[in-house]
Amino acid sequence: MTRGSQTTVGWGNIRSTYDTVVIGAGPAGCATAACLAAHGASVLLVESNPKAARRFAGEWVHPEGVRVLQVQGLLEGLSDHVVTSGFVVFPNDGLGPIQLDYPEGTTGLACEHETLVTHVRRRVAEFPGVDYAEGVRAQPVGGDAVDLVARGGEAKRVHAKLVAVAAGRSSRDVVSPDPMREAQVSISQMAGLLVADSQLPCEGYGHVLVGGPGPVLAYRIDANRIRLCFDVPHASHRGAHAAEWIWKSFAEVLPPMLREGVRKELAQTSLSWASIAFRPRRYRTESGVALVGDVAGIFHPLTALGITMSVLDAEALAEASSLTEYAAHRASRSYIPELLSNAIYQAFVRDDAGSEAIREAIFATWRSSPAHRSRTMKLLGAASTGRAEFVRAFSHVAVRAGAAALTSDRRTVEELASWLRWPWASLHPQPDAIRSRSLSWAAPESWASRDFFRSPQPLKEKQHAN
Numbered sequence: 001m002t003r004g005s006q007t008t009v010g011w012g013n014i015r016s017t018y019d020t021v022v023i024g025a026g027p028a029g030c031a032t033a034a035c036l037a038a039h040g041a042s043v044l045l046v047e048s049n050p051k052a053a054r055r056f057a058g059e060w061v062h063p064e065g066v067r068v069l070q071v072q073g074l075l076e077g078l079s080d081h082v083v084t085s086g087f088v089v090f091p092n093d094g095l096g097p098i099q100l101d102y103p104e105g106t107t108g109l110a111c112e113h114e115t116l117v118t119h120v121r122r123r124v125a126e127f128p129g130v131d132y133a134e135g136v137r138a139q140p141v142g143g144d145a146v147d148l149v150a151r152g153g154e155a156k157r158v159h160a161k162l163v164a165v166a167a168g169r170s171s172r173d174v175v176s177p178d179p180m181r182e183a184q185v186s187i188s189q190m191a192g193l194l195v196a197d198s199q200l201p202c203e204g205y206g207h208v209l210v211g212g213p214g215p216v217l218a219y220r221i222d223a224n225r226i227r228l229c230f231d232v233p234h235a236s237h238r239g240a241h242a243a244e245w246i247w248k249s250f251a252e253v254l255p256p257m258l259r260e261g262v263r264k265e266l267a268q269t270s271l272s273w274a275s276i277a278f279r280p281r282r283y284r285t286e287s288g289v290a291l292v293g294d295v296a297g298i299f300h301p302l303t304a305l306g307i308t309m310s311v312l313d314a315e316a317l318a319e320a321s322s323l324t325e326y327a328a329h330r331a332s333r334s335y336i337p338e339l340l341s342n343a344i345y346q347a348f349v350r351d352d353a354g355s356e357a358i359r360e361a362i363f364a365t366w367r368s369s370p371a372h373r374s375r376t377m378k379l380l381g382a383a384s385t386g387r388a389e390f391v392r393a394f395s396h397v398a399v400r401a402g403a404a405a406l407t408s409d410r411r412t413v414e415e416l417a418s419w420l421r422w423p424w425a426s427l428h429p430q431p432d433a434i435r436s437r438s439l440s441w442a443a444p445e446s447w448a449s450r451d452f453f454r455s456p457q458p459l460k461e462k463q464h465a466n
């Protein structure tokens with residue numbers, strides 16, 4: 001059956017057995033179906049709400065993500081997108097922007113979320129070996145069966161050797177109630193705005209604008225439109241006057257050539273909103289299903305890692321010989337991207353003196369040598385995920401910030417020391433490490449307290465204690 005440009009399998013043609021059932025056809029599910037089909041598996045890909053792709057969500061894909069999508073042929077024929085070369089950070093410190101290029105010979109891409117997801121769905125639905133069912137809700141039954149319910153209420157059970165859940169961040173209980181559910185920490189809100197007929201100072205780059213109440217990410221998504229993502233702290237105004245508040249709070253950090261376009265759009269168009277949260281990535285295997293993409297964990301989108309991590313999950317799942325091997329492989333490659341995402345976001349947002357010292361040290365280190373910029377970009381795009389690479393890239397930041405601490409007051413030194421909380425958290429054995437990693441998000445006052453570095457208590461008790 002062809003609906004619009006999408007080839008879907010009719011309800012009556014869904015077979016009773018497949019090698020794999022993939023639940024959810026977002027970036028993670030489509031990539032998983034494609035990677036498994038490329039390994040010869042028969043795949044049923046099930047999507048309950050195709051219109052969910054219209055929401056404000058991931059649009060920037062790093063080179064590692066592009067590599068997987070290209071190898072699988074999922075980007076073939078995608079016309080409305082922009083090839084990207086890296087990021088330009090505007091520190092708002094009077095010393096000029098810092099350009100961070102992707103490793104030579106590699107490029108990322110930016111594309112409106114709905115355009116990208118609709119395209120990869122259409123591509124994967126055409127793959128031999130993949131049946132794509134739309135408007136069907138799926139629920140795993142153990143690790144080898146899935147119950148399907150169609151919109152009209154019809155139901156059937158499908159059996160499979162592997163069930164992959166790629167149902168996104170708000171559907172993690174599709175698997176089974178997550179005992180770590182409370183490990184999710186709400187961070188902020190993100191307001192999205194599309195600006196037409198304007199130019200960016202560095203076309204082909206993601207622009208990170210620092211100095212407002214939260215960072216702003218700006219990038220071109222097609223020939224005519226630029227996306228702006230404003231990170232809005234929870235306490236800020238978000239009601240009828242949100243657009244006005246955004247203009248007043250962020251206008252100064254916008255590149256002058258973009259200001260007029262943003263002002264006009266804010267006056268005319270409504271903003272798209274998304275809640276931003278952090279949940280450490282956790283590849284649970286106890287239900288016998290594979291978790292792929294956001295269902296495994298989420299970071300702040302400032303580092304634009306969600307889609308890239310999702311398609312790397314998909315690639316690893318198709319190559320693993322067991323669920324345990326897959327989970328261990330991805331868990332070991334998720335921690336450094338998480339650390340980087342948390343650290344960069346907090347360094348750009350916090351205004352305590354310790355964080356300011358870290359922020360200045362990061363900018364000074366990036367400005368000091370192309371080698372540091374290049375190491376950062378490999379980590380940022382998840383091209384390297386090892387602890388040694390992370391230490392090499394950021395040891396200079398630690399030394400610079402440490403030198404600043406020598407002339408600082410005690411409070412600043414404590415705030416600086418509190419930045420050790422993430423490496424410390426990861427040293428706890430599982431599952432305590434997950435709790436500790438999520439606790440690492442606590443307010444600066446509690447990072448500085450000695451309690452943080454004690455053995456973790458259950459999260460709820462700890463939060464009350466704060």
Ligand SMILES: Cc1cc2nc3c(=O)[nH]c(=O)nc-3n(C[C@H](O)[C@H](O)[C@H](O)COP(=O)(O)OP(=O)(O)OC[C@H]3O[C@@H](n4cnc5c(N)ncnc54)[C@H](O)[C@@H]3O)c2cc1C
Nearest residue numbers: 024026027028048057058059060138168293294301306307
């Ligand atoms: C504001 C914002 C900006 C972002 N920017 C970026 C960015 O620039 N770059 C980046 O890489 N990431 C970004 N992200 C993150 C990115 O959007 C996600 O990481 C990515 O969409 C995750 O893909 P997914 O397939 O795991 O989940 P989703 O995209 O949520 O897809 C899950 C799919 O599963 C379906 N589903 C759910 N339950 C069922 C069920 N029971 N049966 C059948 N189907 C089901 C849903 O309808 C949905 O279509 C951003 C996120 C936000 C909120």
